Amino acid sequence: MLMIPEEVYKRRQRHNNTPESTLLIIANFIVIAIGTSLFADKNHINWFFWVVIGTLALYNFFTIRRNREEFTKPVIISYSISVIVLIVIFFLFKEKV
Numbered sequence: 001m002l003m004i005p006e007e008v009y010k011r012r013q014r015h016n017n018t019p020e021s022t023l024l025i026i027a028n029f030i031v032i033a034i035g036t037s038l039f040a041d042k043n044h045i046n047w048f049f050w051v052v053i054g055t056l057a058l059y060n061f062f063t064i065r066r067n068r069e070e071f072t073k074p075v076i077i078s079y080s081i082s083v084i085v086l087i088v089i090f091f092l093f094k095e096k097v
Helices: 006-013 020-039 047-066 073-096
Strands: none
Touching (some): 020 073
16 A cells, blocks of 8 residues: 655645645635625624624634744734735725625
């Protein structure tokens, strides 16, 4: 039986060596865009939107905690900028609906 080295398996699990920070930022943008379009409009924000945001915050916390060595100063700065952009996108989406 052919045995695959463990290093190859771990490397494949990481989506072809895409950094976790990049995957986290992409996931944040997708969840905010879909959540805002489904659960928010000009006059009302559904309570489930806040559940989605809370779950996303927990996911961010545990992902950063699990991959703490990857989050260097430049990565933290880019993550912070992406969070600011997400807030701006939320208000833009909310006004467009």
